[in-house]
Amino acid sequence: MMMLQHGSTQLLCLTASSGVPLFTRGASKQLPFSVIGSLNGVHMFGGGQEVVLSSCETEGGGRVVWRVFQDSVMLIAVSGGGQGSGGGQGGAGGSKEEEVRLQRLLENVWSCMVLVLGQDELTNVRNVERLKRDLRSCFSLIDQLLEDRQEGILGNLTHCADSLLPPNPTLLQEAVDGFAQASDSEFGCLIVHGRIAAATEKWWRLAPQEVVLLSALMRSLSASGSASCDYPVFLPQGSPTVAHRLLRFQLLPGADVCVLCGPTPSLHRAESGIVGRFWTPLVETLRDCLAVGERCLPPSVSLRPDVLALLLINRETRRSVSCVRTLTNHPLGDPPLPSKARCWELLKLFYIFSTTRYFTQEEALCVSPEEKAQRGNTEDFVLGFSHQPLQCYLVTEECKSYGLQTPQHQLFLLIPLSVPTFALRTVATQTLSDIVAAPGF
Numbered sequence: 001m002m003m004l005q006h007g008s009t010q011l012l013c014l015t016a017s018s019g020v021p022l023f024t025r026g027a028s029k030q031l032p033f034s035v036i037g038s039l040n041g042v043h044m045f046g047g048g049q050e051v052v053l054s055s056c057e058t059e060g061g062g063r064v065v066w067r068v069f070q071d072s073v074m075l076i077a078v079s080g081g082g083q084g085s086g087g088g089q090g091g092a093g094g095s096k097e098e099e100v101r102l103q104r105l106l107e108n109v110w111s112c113m114v115l116v117l118g119q120d121e122l123t124n125v126r127n128v129e130r131l132k133r134d135l136r137s138c139f140s141l142i143d144q145l146l147e148d149r150q151e152g153i154l155g156n157l158t159h160c161a162d163s164l165l166p167p168n169p170t171l172l173q174e175a176v177d178g179f180a181q182a183s184d185s186e187f188g189c190l191i192v193h194g195r196i197a198a199a200t201e202k203w204w205r206l207a208p209q210e211v212v213l214l215s216a217l218m219r220s221l222s223a224s225g226s227a228s229c230d231y232p233v234f235l236p237q238g239s240p241t242v243a244h245r246l247l248r249f250q251l252l253p254g255a256d257v258c259v260l261c262g263p264t265p266s267l268h269r270a271e272s273g274i275v276g277r278f279w280t281p282l283v284e285t286l287r288d289c290l291a292v293g294e295r296c297l298p299p300s301v302s303l304r305p306d307v308l309a310l311l312l313i314n315r316e317t318r319r320s321v322s323c324v325r326t327l328t329n330h331p332l333g334d335p336p337l338p339s340k341a342r343c344w345e346l347l348k349l350f351y352i353f354s355t356t357r358y359f360t361q362e363e364a365l366c367v368s369p370e371e372k373a374q375r376g377n378t379e380d381f382v383l384g385f386s387h388q389p390l391q392c393y394l395v396t397e398e399c400k401s402y403g404l405q406t407p408q409h410q411l412f413l414l415i416p417l418s419v420p421t422f423a424l425r426t427v428a429t430q431t432l433s434d435i436v437a438a439p440g441f
Contacts, residue, residue, distance in 0.1 A: 119240035155212035160320040187260035
């Protein structure tokens with residue numbers, strides 16, 4: 001474990017029964033085969049003693065997390081440490097934040113493998129060498145999950161769909177609904193800058209993790225440079241053994257539309273006859289949507305000048321919007337502000353900090369008791385609370401963070417150190433009010 005670079009993560013995939021390595025991803029310097037064998041061996045030894053080994057911390061501050069899926073595939077994440085470094089959010093609680101991040105990574109990687117290959121091929125392994133070859137088709141998506149560097153994309157962590165609130169939501173919603181219906185589908189989605197701008201009602205009824213992974217797949221397919229594609233996908237929870245067709249079309253650079261459908265229509269028919277009918281009249285509307293950019297909020301929503309970064313989750317729809325702002329009027333005498341990249345990192349850390357200690361993790365309602373026991377993501381002292389905390393804040397050397405929970409929303413803010421602590425609640429409540437007033441959220 002000490003061989004990994006500080007802050008890097010390596011993913012190992014092995015057969016659960018025999019420990020045969022299927023692939024390794026991440027970290028430029030891979031672990032030796034002897035270390036991989038030891039990691040597998042200690043987990044198997046624990047299983048023989050009726051002990052489930054889920055995670056451990058190394059002397060160098062790294063962490064190892066194990067997870068077996070369907071008694072078929074074992075995934076191991078090895079972190080070199082440093083992911084949670086800096087400030088109060090990664091200090092005393094840094095190991096907890098890192099464990100949550102790695103557990104979520106393993107869940108997403110398994111679901112990604114099911115999405116691309118289907119559950120049957122992973123649980124009924126007849127030819128290990130063939131499975132190794134087939135798994136290569138998952139690598140671009142797995143690498144995207146591992147790198148997790150795309151700013152503004154937090155769904156891999158929150159399992160809420162990263163969304164963008166367009167200036168003209170009604171026009172786009174009607175186009176998505178009509179396009180899906182013309183494509184013999186009830187599942188359609190418009191992706192702008194990697195985030196969902198509009199989707200059909202049935203698309204939102206997919207499992208939250210499926211929506212997140214389909215968005216990640218769309219980003220991966222878009223990065224390939226193709227204008228359209230016909231891609232078979234399995235839904236990890238809704239249809240893990242029967243494939244659907246994912247038809248994707250680039251409307252403008254940065255704007256893509258897709259549908260989940262059956263045998264019809266053909267890619268050629270959809271591309272030549274259906275796409276233009278619904279989307280050519282909306283080119284200017286799409287450009288207006290693209291202009292929203294990383295802010296994810298329409299011009300009608302004005303944020304307070306003292307908000308550095310925000311993540312807002314709609315707990316009912318499992319959608320989220322997030323952004324990091326560059327403050328241009330920062331006084332010279334005030335403490336320096338974190339960089340944009342650091343703000344995204346701190347926002348993730350504060351989300352984990354809050355949801356493992358104070359706030360409700362929505363998806364915990366949907367997992368089995370065995371999964372809850374294996375994750376162990378909630379601090380023990382939370383179980384002793386006689387009430388559900390609704391607000392929390394944290395002051396570090398870099399910024400102040402404030403969390404607010406209502407029956408419908410969770411809001412996480414980063415605020416400059418110059419803002420008085422007593423004013424944080426006012427900043428949060430006003431920000432929440434300004435955003436939820438926008439149509440569609």
